[in-house]
Amino acid sequence: MAKSVIVKNVTKRYKLHTKTSERLLDIILPTGYGEDFYALRNVSFEAEEGDVVGIVGINGSGKSTLSNIIAGIVPPTTGTVETKGETSLIAVQSGLNNQLTGRENIELKCLMLGFSKKQIRKLEPEIIEFADIGKFIDQPVKKYSSGMKSRLGFGISVTVDPDILVIDEALSVGDQTFADKCYDKMNEFKERGKTIFFISHSIGQMKKFCEKALWLEYGQVKDFGTIEEIMPNYEKFLKDFKAMSKKEQKKYREKMLKNQESELVRA
Numbered sequence: 116m117a118k119s120v121i122v123k124n125v126t127k128r129y130k131l132h133t134k135t136s137e138r139l140l141d142i143i144l145p146t147g148y149g150e151d152f153y154a155l156r157n158v159s160f161e162a163e164e165g166d167v168v169g170i171v172g173i174n175g176s177g178k179s180t181l182s183n184i185i186a187g188i189v190p191p192t193t194g195t196v197e198t199k200g201e202t203s204l205i206a207v208q209s210g211l212n213n214q215l216t217g218r219e220n221i222e223l224k225c226l227m228l229g230f231s232k233k234q235i236r237k238l239e240p241e242i243i244e245f246a247d248i249g250k251f252i253d254q255p256v257k258k259y260s261s262g263m264k265s266r267l268g269f270g271i272s273v274t275v276d277p278d279i280l281v282i283d284e285a286l287s288v289g290d291q292t293f294a295d296k297c298y299d300k301m302n303e304f305k306e307r308g309k310t311i312f313f314i315s316h317s318i319g320q321m322k323k324f325c326e327k328a329l330w331l332e333y334g335q336v337k338d339f340g341t342i343e344e345i346m347p348n349y350e351k352f353l354k355d356f357k358a359m360s361k362k363e364q365k366k367y368r369e370k371m372l373k374n375q376e377s378e379l380v381r382a
């Protein structure tokens with residue numbers, strides 16, 4: 116199978132600011148201003164056409180940052196992402212303009228993807244049918260529930276037929292019937308050799324749908340392999356992590372971040 120996504124040494128660094136003045140200084144000063152925070156550090160992996168890769172990791176491990184980078188929405192600080200074809204991100208909180216109606220959002224998103232007015236007129240009914248949100252399609256998106264936003268986002272993303280699909284928690288909201296409809300569509304994509312990245316807090320959803328798993332821990336790749344290889348270890352880790360007190364969890368995080376720093380110094 117041909118490679119469809121090649122992520123090489125991707126690092127995403129944010130500056131931590133507590134005040135607007137710090138943010139301004141960060142823009143003005145050539146060296147920037149603020150404490151460095153690494154959401155991703157030296158992330159490398161490859162995916163092939165037809166791969167369905169689950170991205171797992173505890174809160175704050177960098178899953179959303181990585182999905183935004185794969186989808187080309189956020190640039191990496193250093194490192195490269197090569198993708199073969201068009202990428203589309205489905206996330207509950209992204210991609211839709213809250214002030215515009217659902218219908219206007221469809222038009223805007225399709226125009227941004229380079230579709231002509233004529234093509235959009237053809238796609239629009241298909242998207243509206245998939246989203247199935249009734250009269251809300253002509254209401255501003257700010258009035259939507261998170262489930263409705265996800266339905267519209269999903270409708271747009273699957274109808275424009277991307278080569279690479281990134282689904283960030285979009286199936287965690289909404290009802291089971293809609294989720295099943297999305298799974299059918301994703302299975303169809305899988306059969307057609309498209310690459311899918313899937314993020315979900317539901318281990319059940321992960322195991323049902325993904326063949327490979329990328330395990331992130333505090334911005335680094337902890338493991339990458341088949342779902343059968345990764346999930347038993349991840350589940351065990353989760354169980355142990357959840358059994359820790361908040362203080363122990365904080366200590367664990369600090370220890371892991373310290374290890375990362377010393378690894379960098381050694382490299």
Ligand SMILES: Nc1ncnc2c1ncn2[C@@H]1O[C@H](COP(=O)(O)OP(=O)(O)OP(=O)(O)O)[C@@H](O)[C@H]1O
Pocket residue numbers: 129130131152153154172173174175176177178179180181
């Ligand atoms: N714009 C930003 N500025 C500063 N820090 C950020 C920014 N975006 C994300 N982060 C930080 O980067 C880290 C990774 O965040 P990210 O949302 O990618 O993790 P996640 O694994 O998706 O978490 P969750 O499971 O809670 O959604 C977090 O500590 C987060 O606070």
